[in-house]
Amino acid sequence: MFSIERRDFGPDFTFGVATAAYQIEGGQGHGRGQSIWDTFSATPGNVRNGDTGREACNHYDLWPQDLDLIRDGGFDAYRFSFAWPRLIPEGTGAVNQQGVDFYDRLIDGMLERGIKPYATLYHWDLPSTLQDRGGWMNRDIASWFADYASLVAQKFSDRLAATATINEPWCVAFLSHFLGVHAPGYRDLRAAARAMHHVLFAHGTAIDALRAEGTKNLGIVLNLEKSEPASDSEADQKACDFGDALFNRWYLGGVLKGHYPEVMTQWLEPYLPANYQHDMDVVSRPLDWLGINYYTRGLYKASSQPGRPAEQVKGPLEKTDIGWEIYPQGLSDLLVRVSKDYTKIPLYVTENGMAEVEGEDDPRRVKYYEDHLKAVASARAAGADVRGYFAWSLLDNYEWAEGYNKRFGLVHVDYETQKRSPKASYRAFQGMLHNSR
Numbered sequence: 001m002f003s004i005e006r007r008d009f010g011p012d013f014t015f016g017v018a019t020a021a022y023q024i025e026g027g028q029g030h031g032r033g034q035s036i037w038d039t040f041s042a043t044p045g046n047v048r049n050g051d052t053g054r055e056a057c058n059h060y061d062l063w064p065q066d067l068d069l070i071r072d073g074g075f076d077a078y079r080f081s082f083a084w085p086r087l088i089p090e091g092t093g094a095v096n097q098q099g100v101d102f103y104d105r106l107i108d109g110m111l112e113r114g115i116k117p118y119a120t121l122y123h124w125d126l127p128s129t130l131q132d133r134g135g136w137m138n139r140d141i142a143s144w145f146a147d148y149a150s151l152v153a154q155k156f157s158d159r160l161a162a163t164a165t166i167n168e169p170w171c172v173a174f175l176s177h178f179l180g181v182h183a184p185g186y187r188d189l190r191a192a193a194r195a196m197h198h199v200l201f202a203h204g205t206a207i208d209a210l211r212a213e214g215t216k217n218l219g220i221v222l223n224l225e226k227s228e229p230a231s232d233s234e235a236d237q238k239a240c241d242f243g244d245a246l247f248n249r250w251y252l253g254g255v256l257k258g259h260y261p262e263v264m265t266q267w268l269e270p271y272l273p274a275n276y277q278h279d280m281d282v283v284s285r286p287l288d289w290l291g292i293n294y295y296t297r298g299l300y301k302a303s304s305q306p307g308r309p310a311e312q313v314k315g316p317l318e319k320t321d322i323g324w325e326i327y328p329q330g331l332s333d334l335l336v337r338v339s340k341d342y343t344k345i346p347l348y349v350t351e352n353g354m355a356e357v358e359g360e361d362d363p364r365r366v367k368y369y370e371d372h373l374k375a376v377a378s379a380r381a382a383g384a385d386v387r388g389y390f391a392w393s394l395l396d397n398y399e400w401a402e403g404y405n406k407r408f409g410l411v412h413v414d415y416e417t418q419k420r421s422p423k424a425s426y427r428a429f430q431g432m433l434h435n436s437r
Contacts, residue, residue: 002370002432008377014116014388015433016077017070017410018351020123020167022053023397025083027060031096033089035125036135037400040183051403057395058418060102065420067109069411070394073426074433077116077161079350079390080106081123084148091127092144100155107159116161118350118390120221121149121206123167124182124400131184136172136195139273142202149206153213163215164291164350165206168223169199169251181401193271197279200254204282221291221350222251224338225298226330230313235302239310242267243300246310256342258284267309289387290343291350294331294372296324320368322355322399322406328371335379335386346387349376353392355399355406365425391429395420 006015022037041052059066070078084091086099110117122145126135130144149165157163166172176182178192186192203220210218227244229236245261254260258280265272303311317325335347354368369391380386396409404415410426413419422430 002366002373002428004370004373004377004432005435006432009380009389012387014076014348015429016075016079016116016118016388016390017073017394018079018390018392019059019081019394019397020120021081021083021086022056022123022125023393023399024057024059024066024395025086026054026056026058027086027102028054030060030102031086031089031098032083033085033091033096034128035083035085036128036131036183037125039128040185043185046183046185047401048403048405051398051405053398055415056398057413057415059395062418062420063106064109066394067106067113067115069420069422069426070110070115071113073410073422073430075115075429077118077388077390078110078394079118079120081120081167082152082156083125084122085125085127087151088127088148091130092147095151103156107156111159117159118162118164119152119156119160120164120167121145121152122165122172124172124176126183135184136177136198136202137191139198139201141198142205145202146205146209149209150213153210153215157210157213157215160215160217162217162219162289163210164219164221165203165210166199167221168293169196169203169220170223170247172199174246189268190271193268194273196250196268197273197276197283200251200283201276201279203255204279204285207285207287208282217288219287219289219291219348220255221293222255223293223295223351224248224252224334225294225296226327226333227298227300230299230301233302236300239302240300242310243298243312247298252338252342254280254283255287256284256290287343287345289346289348290338291348292334292338293351293392294334294349295352295354296320297327297330299325320354321357322402324354326354326368326371328375331372332375332379332382335376335384336382339379339384344385346385348388348390349386350390351392352389353408355408358407358412360412360421360423362423362425365423366428369425369428 173195180187229240
């Protein structure tokens with residue numbers, strides 16, 4: 001059980017759980033089109049064990065029991081994502097009514113259980129036909145994404161508590177187009193530079209499209225890290241500044257202030273889209289809230305590789321099963337920093353959690369959540385306007401390039417039988433949320 005109580009966060013604080021469509025839905029018939037993750041995971045060597053999201057957790061059929069778990073856990077809200085290829089199989093054009101019907105059932109099921117729907121338009125599953133046309137490297141994606149946003153608004157926005165445009169644009173752009181770890185798997189600086197700008201430009205056009213349809217309570221979800229130097233040397237301090245600019249300030253500055261950090265625009269100058277500066281008013285459209293996903297810190301040292309200004313090193317702190325350092329103070333520091341330096345709009349911790357070895361007894365995860373909840377309370381006490389916290393994740397699921405090998409769930413999933421079994425961490429939240437109402 002947690003020692004911290006729900007009342008420590010005030011009466012209006014939202015507690016929720018988060019998932020993503022490709023990681024849990026399965027249900028890959030029913031008119032759904034192909035996504036870049038279908039083809040990326042089908043390519044040998046891209047994903048551990050060759051795992052794919054074809055079945056995942058079969059949330060497509062088992063959503064009623066999953067929503068029951070959210071309700072019974074005492075959670076207020078469910079952060080889920082729409083699958084673009086389920087709604088518009090080719091990315092543009094014809095709408096798949098079976099997809100619309102599925103999300104109608106899912107959203108209505110949340111409301112029937114008293115769960116607030118927090119929706120994300122894009123959590124990495126780009127329709128493959130749009131990748132054929134350049135995907136995030138093509139400026140036209142801003143209009144494709146805006147049309148998709150308009151469809152979601154027309155069909156569902158009357159029932160949504162909040163809507164985010166894009167989940168973790170750093171992953172969409174840099175991880176996937178420079179590091180090549182995620183779909184579409186490019187390792188090309190020009191591709192990355194263009195994706196880094198276009199993903200935020202598309203965010204802005206989607207905000208305009210959603211507002212034009214009357215959608216309320218709009219935001220974006222950024223993954224941020226606490227960037228720190230590996231030593232006090234001037235070279236490592238400079239490397240840390242570059243790492244912070246690449247991971248944090250590009251997205252915070254672009255979305256909230258309408259400009260990118262100079263250290264980054266100088267590095268990317270030969271590769272950025274022509275006249276990208278003219279788009280910054282759209283990139284920085286006013287938002288109602290900001291989501292922050294936090295898992296760990298980034299520890300930087302000067303790079304010995306030509307053309308690479310910084311590199312990350314492993315730190316000495318205790319690590320999760322995926323190898324990320326456990327650093328709750330970093331979450332508190334980030335929330336205060338964003339609130340102080342970037343924006344006064346409400347903040348939400350939209351993802352936070354840890355991979356742990358398989359099993360229903362997960363005492364390290366219980367401690368992880370307790371310590372990070374305390375970090376949120378500390379940030380609130382320091383003046384950060386944090387309105388909610390979403391645990392990642394409700395279920396063990398398809399963990400992208402790690403396949404089914406890493407488990408983040410509050411609820412254990414037997415992938416052979418699809419049986420759900422709540423873990424001790426689920427029971428800890430349940431005890432806190434039910435006992436403090």
